[in-house]
Amino acid sequence: MFKVRNGFLFLVLAIGVMGRNTSSDLDEDCELNAVDTMHDFCCDLHEEGPQFTECQREWHDKIQYSTDEEEQSYMFCTAECTFNSTEILGKNRQSLRLRQVKNHLESYLVNDADVDLLYATYVKCDKHAISLMPHTGVKKLAKRLSSYGCHPYPGLVFECVANEMILNCPAKKFQQTAACKETRNYLKQCMQYLKYKA
Ligand SMILES: *[C@@H]1O[C@H](CO)[C@@H](O)[C@H](O)[C@H]1NC(C)=O
Numbered sequence: 001m002f003k004v005r006n007g008f009l010f011l012v013l014a015i016g017v018m019g020r021n022t023s024s025d026l027d028e029d030c031e032l033n034a035v036d037t038m039h040d041f042c043c044d045l046h047e048e049g050p051q052f053t054e055c056q057r058e059w060h061d062k063i064q065y066s067t068d069e070e071e072q073s074y075m076f077c078t079a080e081c082t083f084n085s086t087e088i089l090g091k092n093r094q095s096l097r098l099r100q101v102k103n104h105l106e107s108y109l110v111n112d113a114d115v116d117l118l119y120a121t122y123v124k125c126d127k128h129a130i131s132l133m134p135h136t137g138v139k140k141l142a143k144r145l146s147s148y149g150c151h152p153y154p155g156l157v158f159e160c161v162a163n164e165m166i167l168n169c170p171a172k173k174f175q176q177t178a179a180c181k182e183t184r185n186y187l188k189q190c191m192q193y194l195k196y197k198a
């Protein structure tokens with residue numbers, strides 16, 4: 001099961017990495033926090049969990065994507081579905097229930113330092129996601145997602161947590177696969193690009 005899922009993730013990643021290196025691609029992807037790394041789990045601390053797998057299956061049935069936009073909708077709805085089933089999403093779907101986040105992390109992580117690292121990441125990503133909401137690209141996305149009954153906030157948080165955990169994973173917990181290393185390099189490039197632009 002694990003191998004199959006990895007194969008799937010690798011495929012998604014491979015598609016994502018192709019053709020994302022002109023500067024306008026960097027611009028768009030980096031601004032939106034590299035939307036297509038959302039489903040890359042490269043740090044052992046940030047695991048997929050059964051809810052994610054279940055939601056992937058559910059939304060794969062609901063959105064049989066053939067375009068990048070549909071694939072993005074699939075990813076955002078999968079993220080929201082996962083947050084729904086772990087009960088960490090506030091009622092308005094634009095906030096996190098931080099107490100629940102902590103409980104959830106404590107339910108699968110043994111080490112206090114790991115819980116603290118991920119918790120701080122969620123706090124940071126909540127703010128980040130809220131700051132992205134007014135952007136034109138996100139508003140367009142919100143419109144598309146609404147036809148599936150989904151909201152952009154959960155996916156923006158999900159994406160941010162994935163990115164942060166790829167960039168800040170403790171060295172021993174980072175999966176040294178070609179795909180993960182490539183994603184990390186890409187994200188580093190993004191960070192540099194955004195810093196340079198600012
Ligand atoms: C795109 O990236 C590849 C590998 O990172 C590099 O070899 C190639 O020169 C890049 N192309 C452009 C147009 O930047």
Ligand SMILES: *[C@@H]1O[C@H](CO)[C@@H](O)[C@H](O)[C@H]1NC(C)=O
Nearest residue numbers: 077078080081084093149150
């Ligand atoms: C998540 O839960 C909210 C509130 O119950 C619901 O409106 C929404 O459709 C759910 N989202 C997904 C993707 O299942």
